Amino acid sequence: MCGICGFVEFNRPSPLAQRKEHLLNMCNIIRHRGPDDTGTWFSKDKMSLGAVRLSILDLQGGHQPLGNEDQSCWVSQNGEIYNYPTLRRELQELGHVFKTRVDTEAIVHAYEEWGADCVTHLDGMFAFAVWDENKQQLLLARDRMGQKPLYYTQIRQTFIFASEIKALLKHPLCQDELDSNGLDMFLSLSYIPGPHTIFSNIKKLMPGHILLINRRQEIKTVPYWDIPPGAPQLSPAQQDQAARQLENILDKSVQARLLADVPVGVFLSGGLDSSLITALLKRHKADKLKSFSVSFREPEHDESSFAAVVANFLGTEHYELAVNHCSPELLQKLVWHTDEPLADPAIVPTYLVSELARKQVKVVLTGEGADELFAGYFYHPLERQAAKLDWMPAWSKRGLLVPAAKAVNRAIGRQRYHPRTLWSWQLQSAERWLAWMSIFTDDEKKRWLSPAIQAAIPRQAAAGVFRQTAQAYHAGDWLAQFSYLDEKIPLVDGLLMKVDKMSMAASLEARCPFLDHRLVEFAATLPETMKLKQNIGKALLRQVADNLLPPEITQRKKHGFDVPIERWLKEDLRAFFWDTVSANAVEKFGVIQKAQLQGLWDEMQQGVPNRVRQLWSLLILSTWYDAVY
Numbered sequence: 001m002c003g004i005c006g007f008v009e010f011n012r013p014s015p016l017a018q019r020k021e022h023l024l025n026m027c028n029i030i031r032h033r034g035p036d037d038t039g040t041w042f043s044k045d046k047m048s049l050g051a052v053r054l055s056i057l058d059l060q061g062g063h064q065p066l067g068n069e070d071q072s073c074w075v076s077q078n079g080e081i082y083n084y085p086t087l088r089r090e091l092q093e094l095g096h097v098f099k100t101r102v103d104t105e106a107i108v109h110a111y112e113e114w115g116a117d118c119v120t121h122l123d124g125m126f127a128f129a130v131w132d133e134n135k136q137q138l139l140l141a142r143d144r145m146g147q148k149p150l151y152y153t154q155i156r157q158t159f160i161f162a163s164e165i166k167a168l169l170k171h172p173l174c175q176d177e178l179d180s181n182g183l184d185m186f187l188s189l190s191y192i193p194g195p196h197t198i199f200s201n202i203k204k205l206m207p208g209h210i211l212l213i214n215r216r217q218e219i220k221t222v223p224y225w226d227i228p229p230g231a232p233q234l235s236p237a238q239q240d241q242a243a244r245q246l247e248n249i250l251d252k253s254v255q256a257r258l259l260a261d262v263p264v265g266v267f268l269s270g271g272l273d274s275s276l277i278t279a280l281l282k283r284h285k286a287d288k289l290k291s292f293s294v295s296f297r298e299p300e301h302d303e304s305s306f307a308a309v310v311a312n313f314l315g316t317e318h319y320e321l322a323v324n325h326c327s328p329e330l331l332q333k334l335v336w337h338t339d340e341p342l343a344d345p346a347i348v349p350t351y352l353v354s355e356l357a358r359k360q361v362k363v364v365l366t367g368e369g370a371d372e373l374f375a376g377y378f379y380h381p382l383e384r385q386a387a388k389l390d391w392m393p394a395w396s397k398r399g400l401l402v403p404a405a406k407a408v409n410r411a412i413g414r415q416r417y418h419p420r421t422l423w424s425w426q427l428q429s430a431e432r433w434l435a436w437m438s439i440f441t442d443d444e445k446k447r448w449l450s451p452a453i454q455a456a457i458p459r460q461a462a463a464g465v466f467r468q469t470a471q472a473y474h475a476g477d478w479l480a481q482f483s484y485l486d487e488k489i490p491l492v493d494g495l496l497m498k499v500d501k502m503s504m505a506a507s508l509e510a511r512c513p514f515l516d517h518r519l520v521e522f523a524a525t526l527p528e529t530m531k532l533k534q535n536i537g538k539a540l541l542r543q544v545a546d547n548l549l550p551p552e553i554t555q556r557k558k559h560g561f562d563v564p565i566e567r568w569l570k571e572d573l574r575a576f577f578w579d580t581v582s583a584n585a586v587e588k589f590g591v592i593q594k595a596q597l598q599g600l601w602d603e604m605q606q607g608v609p610n611r612v613r614q615l616w617s618l619l620i621l622s623t624w625y626d627a628v629y
Contacts, residue, residue: 002033002034002051002052002053002054002064002076002077002078002079002163003027003030003031003033003034003051003052003078003162003163003164003167003504004049004050004051004064004076004077004078004127004128004129004150004161004162004163005023005026005027005030005050005051005076005161005162005163005167005168006023006026006047006048006049006050006076006129006131006160006161006162007022007023007048007158007159007160007161007171008046008047008048008131008138008158008159008213009045009046009048009157009158010046010157010158010159010215010217011156011157012157013045013046016042019042019048020040020042020048022048022170022171022172023040023042023048023049023050024038024040024050025170025171026050026162026167026168026170026171027040027050027051027052027167029164029166029167029170030052030162030163030164030166030167031052032337032504032505032506032507033052033054033078033163033164033504033507034051034052034053034054034507035052035054035507036053036054036055036059037052037053037055037062037063037064038050038051038052038053039051039052039053039063039064039065039076040065041065041067041074043131043133046136047074047131047133047138049065049074049076049129049131050065050076051064051065051076051077051078054362054507054509055261055262056080056260056261056262056362056363056509057080057084057101057102057103057259057260057261058100058101058102058261059261059262061099061100061101061102062100062101062102062104064076064077064104066100066102066104066105066108067108068096068108068109068111068112069096069097071133072132072133072134073108073111073112073130073131073132073133074108074130074131074133075104075105075107075108075111075128075129075130075131076104076128076129077103077104077107077126077127077128077129078126078127078128078148078150078163079124079125079126079127079128079143079147079148080103080124080125080126080257080259080509080511081103081104081106081107081122081123081124081126082123082124082256082257082259083122083123083124083256084103084106084124084259085259087106087110087121087122088105088106091106091109091110091113094113096109096112096113103124103259104128107122107126107128107130108130110122111130111132111139116139116210116212116222117224119141119210119224120224120225122143123256123516123517124143125143125145125147125148125511125512125515126141126142126143126148127140127141127142127143127148127149127150127163127205128140128141129161135214135215136214136215137212137213137214137215138159138211138212138213139210139211139212140152140161140205140210140211140212141205141209141210141211141224142205142206142207142208142209142210143207143208144207144208144225144517144520145207145208145369145487145491145492145496145512145515145517145520146194146206146207146208146491146492146493146496147496147500147512147515148163148500149163149164149204149497149500149501150162150163150204150205151163151164151165151168151197151202151203151204151205152168152202152203152205152211153168153174153201153202153203154213154217154219155173155174155175155201156173157217158171158173159213159217159219160173160174164339164501165197165199165202165339165340166336166339168202174201174202175199175200175201176199176628176629177199177200177201178198178199178200179196179197179198179199179200180456180457180458181196181457181458181461182196182197182198182199182200182340183198183453183457184457184458184459184461184462185461185462185465186198186340186341186343186617186621187439187440187445187449187457187591187617187621188434188438188439188440188441188461188462188463189434189437189438189439189462189490189494190342190343190344190439190494190613190617190620191340191341191342191343191344191490191493191494191497192340192341192493193462193465193489193492193493194206194207194492194493196465197340198340198341198624204493205221206221206223207488207492208223208224208225208226209221209222209223209224210222210224225517226473227473227484227487227488227520227521227524228521228524229473229474229475229476229480229484229524232476232477232480232525232526232527232528233525234525234526234527234530235527236527236529236530239529239530239540239543242526242530242540243540243543243544245522246519246522246540246541246544247544249516249518249519249522250276250280250513250514250516250519250544251280251283252516253513253514253516253518253519254277254280254281254283254284254365254513255284256516257365257511257513258281258284258285260362260363262361262362262363263290263360263361263362263363264281264285264361264362264363264364264365265289265290265291265292265357265360265361265363265364265365266278266281266289266290266291266292266316266364266365266366267291267292267293267353267357267364267365267366267367267510268291268292268293268307268310268311268316268318269293269303269306269307269367270293270303270304270305270306270307270308270309270310270553270559271303271306271367271558271559272370272538272541272542272545272549272553272554272556272558273367273368273370273371273376273514273541274366274367275306275310275367275545275549275553276367276370276541276544276545276548276549277365277366277367277513277514278291278310278314278316279310279314279545279548279549280513280548281365282314282315282316288316288317289314289315289316289317290316290317290318290319290357290360290361291307291310291311291316291317291318291319292318292319292320292321292353292356292357292360292364293307293318293319293320293321293353294320294321294322294323294349294352294353294356295320295321295322295323296322296323296324296563296564297322297324297564298564298567300562301562301563301564303559304320306552306553306556307320308320309550309552309553310549310550310553313549313550319356319357319360321352321353321356323348323349323352325568325572326348326568326572326573327572328572328573328576328580330348331348331573331576331619331623332623332626332627333505334347334348334351334502334505335620335623335624335627336627337351337501337502337504337505338497338498338501338624339501340624341617341620341621341624342494342497342498342501342620343439343613343616343617343620343621344494344495344498345563345565345616346498346563347498347501347502348563349563350498350499350502350503351502351505351506354502354503354505354506354508354510355506357506357508358506358507358508361508362507362508362509363508363509363510363511364503364508364509364510364511365510365511365512365513366499366510366511366512367512367514368491368495368496368499368512368514368515369487369491369512369514369515369520370514370538370541371486371537371538371558372483372486372487372490372491373483373487373514373519373520373523374523374531374537374538374539374540374541375479375482375483375528375531375532375537375538376537376538376558377486377537377558378558379433379436379437380479380482380531380532380537381532381535381536381537382436383432383433383436383478383479383482384478384479384528384532384535386432387478394426394427397426431463431466431467433466433482433485433486434462434463434466437490438462439610439613439614439617440614440617442459442460444614445457447596448592448596448599448600448614449591449592449596450590450591450592450593450596452590453589453590453591453592465489466485466489469484469485469488469489470484470485477527477528478528479528479531479532480524483523483524483531487520496512499512526540537558538558542554542555565612565613565616566604566612569604569612569615569616569619573619576619577615577619580619580622580623580626581597581618581619581622582594582597583622584621584622584623584625584626585597585618585621585622585625588625588629589621589622589625591618591621592618597618600614600615600618601615
């Protein structure tokens with residue numbers, strides 16, 4: 001695991017001393033991603049290429065950037081190539097000479113052999129850059145599922161790229177102009193979907209894509225992989241066969257992710273996904289497996305007792321950290337690491353458990369991806385019911401469903417219904433996904449945000465991303481379509497960015513076995529009933545786990561990585577919230593007026609749904625504004 005950065009100056013390159021200064025500044029700002037080594041390489045004119053390295057393979061000999069045999073091609077990589085041993089042998093048989101035992105070297109030789117198509121030969125999580133001196137061409141590539149980030153910008157005659165935005169901003173040409181689309185998406189989603197960022201001139205390279213820029217400064221982005229569309233290929237009657245296939249693929253994925261010359265551990269929350277990864281990992285670890293988790297003092301958030309059950313059952317050496325407080329200083333540090341505003345409260349425990357693990361290991365396996373692949377979220381059974389009514393015109397839903405839902409609430413004596421739930425049933429599939437997960441809906445933006453910010457931000461920016469993504473995929477059923485949206489947007493730009501940025505902040509490499517592309521492709525062939533059965537998600541995964549874990553784990557309900565942010569807002573962060581949000585979101589940014597902010601706070605105190613998340617998002621946005629501006 002590393003951080004990479006670089007720039008290509010196509011017209012009148014700067015003096016070498018200046019290029020070195022700019023590149024070292026970019027490397028130093030992301031040194032947390034690779035504290036073991038820093039490397040740079042400069043062509044005679046255009047290219048400046050850098051890397052900071054967290055040594056995982058060939059600890060002494062894996063210095064980056066790496067060149068090929070005649071030094072005509074150079075590579076820097078962030079990530080791991082899990083099929084490196086077999087790929088190395090294949091390339092050696094084709095005549096390539098290796099100087100190291102590090103996986104990054106396989107990329108430059110694969111590029112020599114297959115050109116830009118080399119990326120299809122790689123199995124791993126990665127973001128890399130290859131400079132071809134003969135062609136005067138730069139290749140950027142990002143792994144299939146987007147586990148490793150890669151950002152870029154072009155300003156005048158200079159193309160700049162890096163693993164983190166903060167490295168781009170260290171180049172004197174890079175601008176930090178705020179993007180109104182990005183701001184609107186954050187207020188809707190709590191993160192910003194690619195290729196957009198919070199900055200108008202900076203983009204994300206999308207998962208499963210390569211980017212080529214040649215000497216004429218022509219930029220071409222090309223997809224090389226996507227989740228296969230189509231109808232399910234397995235019938236419900238084949239569930240036992242499917243369970244065996246799933247266990248086999250997942251077991252091989254776990255085994256492949258043990259490739260390392262350093263200790264490997266596991267994040268163990270006590271949920272089904274991380275527990276299953278721990279059980280499979282235990283099969284292949286000859287030495288004592290170390291597992292790591294956090295606890296909260298609130299019973300509704302705490303899963304530590306379940307993590308302890310799994311640790312005792314499997315015999316892991318278990319480490320637990322109590323997360324009872326969140327200081328302003330900690331939050332400021334983590335927001336700086338996220339680069340963009342990212343309002344997932346789990347950044348706090350994810351960083352702290354990464355810091356805990358880093359004292360013992362350099363690599364951990366995690367359970368991310370299972371909920372997206374196997375319908376594990378709360379909204380999947382809700383969407384199943386809502387999808388049955390898609391034949392109804394929107395006007396009839398508004399006229400019939402909303403009054404009916406309100407009448408049911410009155411009949412059962414429920415004092416408060418959630419207006420968002422009623423509103424979401426009126427929508428079609430892609431927009432409905434957004435409705436389940438929105439921080440601020442468009443109606444809530446009108447009610448709570450300032451007139452100035454409403455005029456400045458575009459409408460329906462987030463909905464447009466979801467519609468465009470949904471239209472690109474022709475699924476066999478509603479769940480396949482919904483899973484595709486899950487995997488392409490919130491998984492990539494929310495969950496995986498949290499895991500990458502927080503683990504890398506602690507100089508820890510996190511690997512996700514559920515995101516092996518063969519497993520993703522297999523999950524796409526499964527019928528709905530193997531994922532969502534009697535409104536309970538991850539049915540097939542539970543069947544696999546039944547033979548590996550105790551029943552109190554396999555039969556428990558989905559919990560999620562919940563965090564006590566309401567208490568933090570009211571106690572630990574209360575003064576910081578009012579100082580920071582008043583100074584930035586109200587005064588400098590103008591997102592919300594003071595009276596509306598007080599209204600949101602008052603409604604949180606009254607228990608109105610979603611107000612905690614909205615206030616947390618405003619705090620994250622304001623803290624980010626301080627970090628950048």
